[in-house]
Amino acid sequence: AQTVTQSQPEMSVQEAETVTLSCTYDTSESNYYLFWYKQPPSRQMILVIRQEAYKQQNATENRFSVNFQKAAKSFSLKISDSQLGDTAMYFCAFSLFGNEKLTFGTGTRLTIIP
Amino acid sequence: AAGVIQSPRHLIKEKRETATLKCYPIPRHDTVYWYQQGPGQDPQFLISFYEKMQSDKGSIPDRFSAQQFSDYHSELNMSSLELGDSALYFCASSQNSGESYNEQFFGPGTRLTVL
Numbered sequence: 001a002q003t004v005t006q007s008q009p010e011m012s013v014q015e016a017e018t019v020t021l022s023c024t025y026d027t028s029e030s031n032y033y034l035f036w037y038k039q040p041p042s043r044q045m046i047l048v049i050r051q052e053a054y055k056q057q058n059a060t061e062n063r064f065s066v067n068f069q070k071a072a073k074s075f076s077l078k079i080s081d082s083q084l085g086d087t088a089m090y091f092c093a094f095s096l097f098g099n100e101k102l103t104f105g106t107g108t109r110l111t112i113i114p
Numbered sequence: 115a116a117g118v119i120q121s122p123r124h125l126i127k128e129k130r131e132t133a134t135l136k137c138y139p140i141p142r143h144d145t146v147y148w149y150q151q152g153p154g155q156d157p158q159f160l161i162s163f164y165e166k167m168q169s170d171k172g173s174i175p176d177r178f179s180a181q182q183f184s185d186y187h188s189e190l191n192m193s194s195l196e197l198g199d200s201a202l203y204f205c206a207s208s209q210n211s212g213e214s215y216n217e218q219f220f221g222p223g224t225r226l227t228v229l
Binding site for chain 2 (some may be wrong): 042043045052091103
């Protein structure tokens, strides 16, 4: 079974700064998908970014980028120029196939300070 | 753009009662997933359906059952409710396009409170 670990329960950063959220996972498979989801106070789950394990290049989406280290089974999320709207719970998630269930980490509560 | 619809948004039940949660996927989406998120916890996968057939099963209690109907909407039936069933229940849908990856789009969730 796959497991996802987020070791930072809470983080806070000043507006406009850069913050990195950590995630590690465990799997014996060679191909899989990794995701970062954002859950703001509204509780809606929003996909921030995804990474396919067979792709060497780190995914980027505007201010969001990942550092995917396959050998280390590490998948961190970097948020640049952080904004107040980035305040949310962030979940790292794993999927063995692109059409399969998601396994989530325990989440990191990120607060952006004005 | 149309999103995943879940009803009701809020539900309050007494212990040992039953509850039915409904999920209406995005049009043309053929796959539905159910997740349960307890207070302060991460979402846990319950069950999924593809083309009206159960495709995967997670940590879903025997007291719960679900199905996907011919119009692709899905219902999660919960019986003999317990206090521990209080949670936010998410439905997500995706379209199995034959590609290696099909994004799951989440609904707003149904908040179930068991008293």
